[in-house]
Amino acid sequence: MTYVVTTPSFSGPFQLLVELIARHEMDVRDVAIAPIVDAFVATLREASGAVTVDELSEFLLLAAVLVEMKSRSLLPSPDEVEPDEEFIGWQERDVWLARLLELRTYGALADALASLLERAGRAVARVRGVDDGVVVTPPDLLAGVTPADLARAYVRGIEEKPVPVVRLHHVTVDAVTVAETVVALAQRLPALGRVSFRALTAGLSTRIEVIVHFLALLELCKLGHVSLGQGTTFGEVQIEWVAAESGLDVGMVDSYEG
Numbered sequence: 001m002t003y004v005v006t007t008p009s010f011s012g013p014f015q016l017l018v019e020l021i022a023r024h025e026m027d028v029r030d031v032a033i034a035p036i037v038d039a040f041v042a043t044l045r046e047a048s049g050a051v052t053v054d055e056l057s058e059f060l061l062l063a064a065v066l067v068e069m070k071s072r073s074l075l076p077s078p079d080e081v082e083p084d085e086e087f088i089g090w091q092e093r094d095v096w097l098a099r100l101l102e103l104r105t106y107g108a109l110a111d112a113l114a115s116l117l118e119r120a121g122r123a124v125a126r127v128r129g130v131d132d133g134v135v136v137t138p139p140d141l142l143a144g145v146t147p148a149d150l151a152r153a154y155v156r157g158i159e160e161k162p163v164p165v166v167r168l169h170h171v172t173v174d175a176v177t178v179a180e181t182v183v184a185l186a187q188r189l190p191a192l193g194r195v196s197f198r199a200l201t202a203g204l205s206t207r208i209e210v211i212v213h214f215l216a217l218l219e220l221c222k223l224g225h226v227s228l229g230q231g232t233t234f235g236e237v238q239i240e241w242v243a244a245e246s247g248l249d250v251g252m253v254d255s256y257e258g
Helices: 014-022 033-047 053-074 083-121 147-158 178-192 207-223 250-254
Strands: 004-006 011-013 194-196 226-230 237-241
Touching: 004 014, 004 033, 011 014, 014 053, 033 053, 178 194, 178 207, 178 237, 207 226
Parallel strands: none
Antiparallel strands: 004 011, 194 237, 226 237
């Protein structure tokens, strides 16, 4: 059954009315919902059970959609709220929030005072002082102290305090610098030709000297005086002096300062 509605602004199928309103071809505020529902209820009474469940469900669905669209048109949306009204709402909220925090502060203060009063109620005040016959004699702080003791205390107070000494015997002092090692290697490597890093540092006794030699070789490689190579992973690092082949001046390295 296609339910036909009759209103002052529209006459036709109920589904067509809802579609026209959804396409904004009719104003939903011009359509009264109550007469449509009353007419449908009267139709149900006259049909005496001839209306199926599907037809009833279709009308309820269309009526619900119409009610929702009319509610949206009558109620203001968030975008339609004036900025001043929104600001007033936020201002009132802040005032109530401030009052709530103030009341919480007063409540916490009241709880603290109640706790202090409870603790004070368990104390018993003294109702009288010391008896008249009691004599309070303070102790003699200098009892048993002789003039010699005072003299020794005076000497200890005026004697010069020892100056604290910081011992640095456990601190390793760098005896060689990278700049000095660069100059020394520039004078030594031309005569060695191709040599491994292990053989070059075989005579060194401390770890810091090995590290300084490695940094000096990296500096010489950056300057273009030596070439470094490693045939295999974790293999020996091979060092070769190339300054003579490339025409570099060894005297320039002698003045290297890092």
